[in-house]
Amino acid sequence: xxxxxxxxxxxxxxxxDSIILLGEDIGKDGGVFRVTDGLQAKYGTERVIDTPxxxxxxVGMAIGMAVSGLRPVxxxxxxxxxxxxxxxxxxxxxKMRYRSGGSYNVxxxxxxxxxGGIKGGLYHAQSGxxxxxxxxxxxxxxxxxxxxxxxxxxxxxxYNDPIIFLxxxxxxxxxxxxxxxxxxxxxxxxASLVHEGDDLTFVTYGSMVPLVLNTVSKNNLNADVIxxxxxxxxxxxxxxxxxxxxxxxxxxxxxxxxxxxxxEISAFIAExxxxxxxxxILRVTGPDTxxxxxLEDYYMPNETRIxxxxxxxxxxx
Amino acid sequence: MDEKEMFVNAYRTMVLARTxxxxxxxxxxxxxxxxxxxxxxxEALQVGMSMALEKDDLIYEYYRDxxxxxxxxxxxxxxxxxxxxxxxxxxxxxxxxxxxSAKEYNFMSVQSPVxxxxxxxxxxxxxxxxxxxxxxxxxxxxxxxTSTPDFHAAMNxxxxxxxxVVFLCENNKWAxxxxxxxxxxxxxxxxxxxxxxxxxxxxGNDLFAMYEVAKAEVEKTRNTGEPVLIEAVSYRxxxxxxxxxxxxxxxxxxxEGSEGDPIVxxxxxxxxxxYIDDAQIEKIKNEAKELVDRKFEEREKVPxxxxxxxxxxxxxxxxxxxxxxxxxxx
Ligand SMILES: Cc1ncc(C[n+]2csc(CCOP(=O)(O)OP(=O)(O)O)c2C)c(N)n1
Ligand SMILES: [Mg+2]
Numbered sequence: 280x281x282x283x284x285x286x287x288x289x290x291x292x293x294x295x296d297s298i299i300l301l302g303e304d305i306g307k308d309g310g311v312f313r314v315t316d317g318l319q320a321k322y323g324t325e326r327v328i329d330t331p332x333x334x335x336x337x338v339g340m341a342i343g344m345a346v347s348g349l350r351p352v353x354x355x356x357x358x359x360x361x362x363x364x365x366x367x368x369x370x371x372x373x374k375m376r377y378r379s380g381g382s383y384n385v386x387x388x389x390x391x392x393x394x395g396g397i398k399g400g401l402y403h404a405q406s407g408x409x410x411x412x413x414x415x416x417x418x419x420x421x422x423x424x425x426x427x428x429x430x431x432x433x434x435x436x437x438y439n440d441p442i443i444f445l446x447x448x449x450x451x452x453x454x455x456x457x458x459x460x461x462x463x464x465x466x467x468x469x470a471s472l473v474h475e476g477d478d479l480t481f482v483t484y485g486s487m488v489p490l491v492l493n494t495v496s497k498n499n500l501n502a503d504v505i506x507x508x509x510x511x512x513x514x515x516x517x518x519x520x521x522x523x524x525x526x527x528x529x530x531x532x533x534x535x536x537x538x539x540x541x542x543e544i545s546a547f548i549a550e551x552x553x554x555x556x557x558x559x560i561l562r563v564t565g566p567d568t569x570x571x572x573x574l575e576d577y578y579m580p581n582e583t584r585i586x587x588x589x590x591x592x593x594x595x596x
Numbered sequence: 597m598d599e600k601e602m603f604v605n606a607y608r609t610m611v612l613a614r615t616x617x618x619x620x621x622x623x624x625x626x627x628x629x630x631x632x633x634x635x636x637x638x639e640a641l642q643v644g645m646s647m648a649l650e651k652d653d654l655i656y657e658y659y660r661d662x663x664x665x666x667x668x669x670x671x672x673x674x675x676x677x678x679x680x681x682x683x684x685x686x687x688x689x690x691x692x693x694x695x696x697s698a699k700e701y702n703f704m705s706v707q708s709p710v711x712x713x714x715x716x717x718x719x720x721x722x723x724x725x726x727x728x729x730x731x732x733x734x735x736x737x738x739x740x741x742t743s744t745p746d747f748h749a750a751m752n753x754x755x756x757x758x759x760x761v762v763f764l765c766e767n768n769k770w771a772x773x774x775x776x777x778x779x780x781x782x783x784x785x786x787x788x789x790x791x792x793x794x795x796x797x798x799x800g801n802d803l804f805a806m807y808e809v810a811k812a813e814v815e816k817t818r819n820t821g822e823p824v825l826i827e828a829v830s831y832r833x834x835x836x837x838x839x840x841x842x843x844x845x846x847x848x849x850x851x852e853g854s855e856g857d858p859i860v861x862x863x864x865x866x867x868x869x870x871y872i873d874d875a876q877i878e879k880i881k882n883e884a885k886e887l888v889d890r891k892f893e894e895r896e897k898v899p900x901x902x903x904x905x906x907x908x909x910x911x912x913x914x915x916x917x918x919x920x921x922x923x924x925x926x
Contacts, residue, residue: 307845308773331743331779332710332771360709363745398630400692402708537917566907566921572630573681573689574906577925584925 281451283425283458284314284390287432288352290462292322298436299344301328301337302354311356312392312451338364338389342371342441345387350436358393358445359402365410372441373416385441388432393421394486394533395565395579396449400572406485406534406565411443412511412543418467419510421445423488425458427508430465438467445510447486454489470514472521474504479592480521482544483531484510487580491531494582500589510540515547522548526557527592531580536564558595561588600871606647606667606803607862607872608880610639613663614859615884616672617834619892620679620693624838628896629679633694637801637833637850638766639663640858644806645734645764645828648814654724656704656717656735659694660766664736670698672891682898688908689901694837711741714750714763721759725821732760732817740771742784751791754823761823762814766800768832773845785827793823800828801858804865831856 292298300315300322306329309316319327330337334355341351355361361368368389376384395404411419418440422428428446435442465471473488474481474495481491484507495502503521507513522528528548530541541562548560563580570578597605617636623629635642642664649655649668657664662675674686678696681689686697687705697705707713717735724731741747742765754761765784769776776784788795794816798809806828813824831850835842842849850856866872907914907922 303771304773306773309844311772311839329774329778331774332740333743333745335745336743362709398692400695400708401690403692536921566925567917568907568910568921569690571690571906572692573900574903577903577906587924 280422280425280428280446280454281312281314283429284432284446285316285318287429288315288318289321291433291436292318292326295350295436296326297348297350299326299328299349299351300354301330301341301351303330303332303337303356305329305354310354312448314390314446314451315354334360334364335367338367339371341387341389342367342375342385345385345441346375346383350386352388352390352436355389355391357399357403358391358407359405361391361407368411368417368441368443369414373414375416376440377416384439386439388435388438388442388444390444390446392448392451393445394447394449395570395575396486398572398575399570401569404570404575406532408445408510409534409539412540416441417511418442419445420467420508421447421485421510422508423447423450423485423506424454424456426456427465427471427506429458430463431467431508433462434464434467445485449486450489465508468509468512468514470517471506471508472503472517473506474502476501476503476525478502478525479527479529479589480518480525481505481529481531482507482518484508484540485533487531487533490580490582491585494585497582498586513540513544518544518548519552522552523555526555527595528556528560529563529585529588529592530560531563531585533565533579535567536562537567539564558592561592563588600869602647603803603866604871606643606807607866608884609643609663609667610803610859610862611880612672612884612887613639613666615881615888616662616666616675619888621834621838623892629693630681631693631838632679633659633837634834635660635662636852637831637858638768640803640862641764641766641800641806641828641830642736643667644800644803645762645810647807648810649734650731652702652731654702654704654720654731654733656713656720656733657706658710658713658736658738658741659706659708660738661696661736665696665698665701665703668701668703670701670703672887673895674698676891676895677898680895680898681900682895683901684895684898685901688905711737711744711746713737714746715753717761718750718754718757718759721754721761721823722757725759730818732762732814734762734764736764736766738771739765739767739769739776739784740774740779742787743779751787751793751825755792758822760817760821762817763823763825765825765827766830767827768830770832770836770846772836772840775846783827785825788825793825795825795827797827797829800830801856801861802865803858803862830858833857
């Protein structure tokens with residue numbers, strides 16, 4: 280996935296000189312995950328900026344660039360460190376178009392690695408998508424594989440509102456699938472049905488997609504697996520079509536259960552398709568505790584927990 | 597403790613810290629430790645500051661303060677337990693390595709988001725002032741951390757409210773790949789004036805110089821209740837962390853054992869003063885190695901925390917949501 284993001288940034292920067300990258304250690308060092316490796320050498324220090332250590336400044340400056348005709352791509356080294364910039368995101372980026380009566384907008388793609396699975400402990404593993412999705416004006420995306428990463432990033436770099444582009448760091452190196460050289464886009468707001476079946480619907484995204492797919496194929500589950508790809512605005516239509524077919528839903532995410540995306544999606548399904556449901560809508564998620572270091576494996580959803588939910592739903596027919 | 601004993605003890609701590617540092621880095625390469633942020637190069641400034649403090653002073657430290665902690669008496673095994681994240685760890689294995697906590701020794705638990713400890717130090721100092729106590733607060737942070745809003749807020753509030761805080765900036769010249777010249781246009785100690793507090797710079801690689809400055813400034817802060825910013829100039833001799841490859845971004849280094857190494861500088865001065873000789877140095881190094889090796893093997897055998905501990909300490913009293921999730925997961 281690292282390679283797909285790097286080459287997409289590269290090809291867009293080659294064509295569009297309004298694209299500016301800024302963040303901590305992204306230039307000379309190429310980013311702590313090497314996502315921007317080689318780009319400063321190619322495009323110079325004016326376009327790939329190693330900033331001082333201040334997330335608030337990175338995001339605030341990016342918003343200022345964006346309203347002035349540039350297309351900034353700020354990087355926050357770990358999503359866990361975004362919170363001093365939260366004010367800028369919530370009160371400036373998200374509300375710019377609305378508060379200016381549509382006369383200003385913020386074409387910014389904020390990239391940041393998120394989620395667990397690398398023994399990051401409390402502050403290098405959080406999944407904060409719900410904070411952003413809860414903010415009107417922000418668009419939240421999370422690719423689950425290199426193909427989608429390129430397609431979604433390509434669409435994002437043409438989008439005219441602020442995007443929080445959440446990169447599942449666990450998949451940076453482990454996920455390899457074929458990424459065509461030619462240009463293509465994965466549309467924002469469209470989910471992908473990555474596995475088809477009749478008995479059950481899984482709704483998931485990001486790092487949980489490979490886990491769910493593995494569980495489904497290993498256990499021969501006859502299930503739809505929906506990879507949301509865009510978390511906000513999520514693709515309600517694809518969810519409803521599947522739920523109406525299967526009548527059973529399990530939502531899987533790493534983020535804590537309470538008020539996570541699973542809560543929103545369950546409410547959405549309950550409102551519109553409760554008559555089709557044969558059993559409760561279930562969630563397999565991280566617990567409502569901080570993210571632990573040594574006991575990470577107990578925090579992350581896994582096959583056993585998913586199968587437990589599957590068995591529970593099998594009681595309903 | 598007479599001066600000789602005090603400095604020899606300081607030197608012993610520096611050697612112990614260095615020995616532990618190298619042990620952990622090696623263990624990390626062997627896959628026995630998950631991650632680590634080496635301290636190498638910052639021993640003198642931390643120990644020099646520690647020498648100037650009293651037992652009841654409060655420390656809001658950051659992730660590189662192993663020598664500081666050792667000098668204040670934190671046992672080697674406490675640090676190793678944290679690195680291992682085992683069931684004896686003060687933090688119950690919840691934090692990444694290098695994020696220590698030692699309440700018994702008045703060390704705050706370390707967080708990752710840099711400089712977020714600084715406003716807390718101001719708050720702790722306010723509590724001291726409010727209760728009319730005589731202890732002070734020391735908070736430590738890197739050069740990179742001076743760019744944060746937290747640094748600004750803490751400096752401003754400590755000055756506005758006349759709070760007894762020693763802001764100790766451990767300027768190791770680098771913030772991961774960013775050199776300090778690109779971090780800030782002015783020297784760090786000069787920022788103090790803009791906030792209305794004392795500010796000064798010291799050679800943080802020289803144990804004796806550091807102690808002298810720390811002693812004088814700590815005394816002033818204790819007597820006046822006013823804050824100070826000390827920039828201790830040092831050098832990050834190792835990588836930022838075990839995940840970092842400095843060859844991507846820098847060529848200048850101070851090799852271990854070279855004349856810029858704070859341990860070598862200390863040895864030279866200690867010998868000049870007749871406080872120590874080669875035989876003693878050798879003995880101190882051997883003792884440190886023996887202790888570290890022994891403790892490391894011993895603590896490596898400590899089992900991991902029990903899974904149920906993951907669900908504790910979120911609140912004073914757990915709630916039905918967490919308990920239900922615990923039941924689901926375990
Ligand atoms: C708010 C925040 N942003 C980014 C990071 C990632 N990070 C960890 S350490 C570091 C550099 C810190 O440099 P400095 O303050 O000079 O301390 P040093 O590591 O050199 O001792 C960065 C960018 C972080 N921990 N916190
Ligand atoms: Mg530094």
